[in-house]
Amino acid sequence: MGSISSYKPQLVTLDSDTPLEEIVNAIKRDGGCIVRNLISVQSLAKVKAEAQAALDADVPTTGTFFPQETRRTYSLINASPTFSTDIVTNKTIVDIAKSFVTSTHSYWSGKRRTAVSDPQVSATGALVLGPGSKPQDFHRDDHVWHQGPRKAVTEYADGRDAQLSVLIAATKATEENGATRIIPKSHLWDDEREPKWEDGVAFAEMEPGSGFFFLGSTYHAGGENTTKDEFRHLYAIGYIRGYLRQEENQYLAVDQEVAKKLPHEVQDIMGYSVSAPFCGWVKYDQPYKMLRGETLGPRDLY
Structure with a gap:
């Protein structure tokens, strides 16, 4: 991992x-910044209660990417209705995502057309880092x-990135309990440069309800929990x-009976809508x- 640099940049x-x-x-x-006061304490409490059963059912992984002391639940939309309505489609969060991963494409097909492809959710999850967790x-x-x-x-x-990642703090995140580590400005690097501590590492320390936004090209890592009794809870969205193609297949990860009951805007951002002009259609x-039990086309998707 290399020695820890004495230079410790601060995230905006x-x-x-x-x-x-x-x-x-x-x-x-x-390459990233923290935004305070995004999600209410009441919403965080509801998400925690709804997701607890899925977290309790989790078992340690056999790999090294997630420490043995980490508990997580994937498909958080499936586990928590409040997560989908209060966090995934939170206006500020979605507006920031649109600023980075909305795609506009103009082309000829009979006439000059322009298609705007809005972001979709790639993966969601709850990440609980327990005492003793080693860094990623x-x-x-x-x-x-x-x-x-x-x-x-x-x-x-603009256009350099394919993903914007968001981590919502459900509990206080500190350097000691495993706040996410980031190398600021690493989103400007090429693909050959190796990330090192000596490059300067910042910690995404947050109060509950804050969000850490960072680009898919920004080097980062889960932190190390050196406390004896603190658990760091984060909710993640890509x-x-x-x-x-989505990293976590939302169509299978979220039961269709659950998906049917979700608001239409949640269904759309999960990927149950065509990415203009016609990516992802059915019939x-x-x-x-x-x-929604409606009759399928075919129809003109333009």
Whole structure:
């Protein structure tokens, strides 16, 4: 892992009512930032209660990516209705995601057309880091989609990333109990440079209800929990470009009987909608019609 650098950069922390442009610019500059006061204490309590059974059923992994002391639940939309309505589709969160992973494409098909593909949820989960948990290796989230090859740049360019990741603090996250580690500005690196402690590591320390937003190209890692009795709870969401395959297949991970009862905006962001112009259709029609018992096309998806 290398020796810990004495240089410890700080992540920018902004309030949820900060203008969207300022939040987006902070992420573009540093690769990530913290936004305070996103989710209410009441909503966090509901999510925790709804997800507890799934967390209790989790068993340690046999691999090394998640420490043995970590408990997690995937498919958090399936476990917690409140997570889907109060967090996944939270307006501030979605607006930030749209700023990075909305795709606009113009093309000819009889006439000049423009298609706007909105973000979709790639994966969700609850991550509970227990005492004694060791740190993860630094990694980028977007290797799932074979991103690259990327060249090193000095300034961020729109369209460079395929994913925006969000971690919501359900409990206080501190350096001592395993706050996520990030190497600021590593989103500007090429694909060959190895992430090291000497590059300067910041800690995403947060109060409950805050969110840590970071790009798929930003090197980060789960922290080390050196406490004796503190458990760090985070809720994770990955938003990806609408035309990409999801990391966690939402159509199978969330039971259809659960999906049918979700608000239409939650169904859409899970991927039960066509990514314009026509990626993800069923019988050349909108897949959400299957959930709603409506007659499927075919129809003109333009």
